[in-house]
Amino acid sequence: MSLETARRVLRIEAEAIRDLQERLDGRFERAVELLLGCRGRVVVTGMGKSGLIGRKIAATFSSTGSPALFLHPAEALHGDLGMLVSGDVLLAISYGGDTDEIIGLLDRTKRLGIPLVTLTGNPRSALGAASDVVLDISVREEACSLNLAPTASTTAALAMGDALAISLLDRRGFGEEDFAALHPSGRLGKRLLRVENLMHAGDRLPSVLPETPIPDVIYEISRKGLGMAVVVEKDGRLAGIVTDGDLRRLMEKRRAGALELTAADCMSPKPVTIRRGEFAAAALRLMEERKITSIVVVDGEESVEGVVHLHDLWTLELF
Numbered sequence: 001m002s003l004e005t006a007r008r009v010l011r012i013e014a015e016a017i018r019d020l021q022e023r024l025d026g027r028f029e030r031a032v033e034l035l036l037g038c039r040g041r042v043v044v045t046g047m048g049k050s051g052l053i054g055r056k057i058a059a060t061f062s063s064t065g066s067p068a069l070f071l072h073p074a075e076a077l078h079g080d081l082g083m084l085v086s087g088d089v090l091l092a093i094s095y096g097g098d099t100d101e102i103i104g105l106l107d108r109t110k111r112l113g114i115p116l117v118t119l120t121g122n123p124r125s126a127l128g129a130a131s132d133v134v135l136d137i138s139v140r141e142e143a144c145s146l147n148l149a150p151t152a153s154t155t156a157a158l159a160m161g162d163a164l165a166i167s168l169l170d171r172r173g174f175g176e177e178d179f180a181a182l183h184p185s186g187r188l189g190k191r192l193l194r195v196e197n198l199m200h201a202g203d204r205l206p207s208v209l210p211e212t213p214i215p216d217v218i219y220e221i222s223r224k225g226l227g228m229a230v231v232v233e234k235d236g237r238l239a240g241i242v243t244d245g246d247l248r249r250l251m252e253k254r255r256a257g258a259l260e261l262t263a264a265d266c267m268s269p270k271p272v273t274i275r276r277g278e279f280a281a282a283a284l285r286l287m288e289e290r291k292i293t294s295i296v297v298v299d300g301e302e303s304v305e306g307v308v309h310l311h312d313l314w315t316l317e318l319f
Helices: 002-023 026-036 048-063 106-112 126-130 152-172 176-182 186-191 214-224 244-253 280-290 310-314
Strands: 042-046 068-071 089-093 116-120 133-136 228-232 238-243 294-298 304-309
Touching: 002 152, 026 089, 026 116, 026 133, 026 152, 042 048, 048 068, 048 089, 048 152, 089 152, 116 126, 116 152, 214 228, 214 244, 228 304, 238 244, 238 294, 280 294, 280 310, 304 310
Parallel strands: 042 068, 042 089, 089 116, 116 133
Antiparallel strands: 228 238, 294 304
């Protein structure tokens, strides 16, 4: 019985979103243009369940490059109207289109010349008539078995809000770098860390010269604990890399006299490199593709800046 109910709910809500796709037209484009031209903030408002959806939509706008805030319409009428200023755009969510508290905001929006975009299931309502752009989010029925509780209608409102936010993201050319700047903490922030935030540099970088004797190479690798050492020319340019595996193969091939050789005799001359500004995820992808555990970080002149190790990425617990 519960599974049957769940399937019915999901079907109804999925149909509500599919209906939105067929309803998209020039009005959606006008709404995007209004929001794109906003010199202030996108102020989202709504009462009850619509208000809860509005909070999420405002958060999505803000996290994708469109400054936004949520304004509770009842609180606005009791002192918070000052949050609405010239240059803002008001995005109202009201399924019935006759929410008194939102209609009460219209006098100030008109006096300040604030454009109004409305998401409603009743475009012919008073709120719809007062709007610059109306987006029809009507649904055939609610998923509630009583056809009363806002379910499919709130899903439709949320989906339309997401469609607006992501359309603005694309129009603004909002990229990974911008996203990373707005999400510095938590799991998402860690996923967007740069190589420069993780690399071993300075005294922590295992580094030897091409002429460094093999015993000293072994010592440097053991001391820094990364299972490798970068071979660097005297001018700082990358010459190659020596790994534990390279040393084992050298010992097997040249048992007698191996310790008399130098780093240049056993190094791999063209190691995989990456720039410090790349994302940590890109470094991990490169390691997986090449089946390696370390990548050398270089600048545009091929000068060594550091090294990032697979263990540094594993500790993020993201991949």
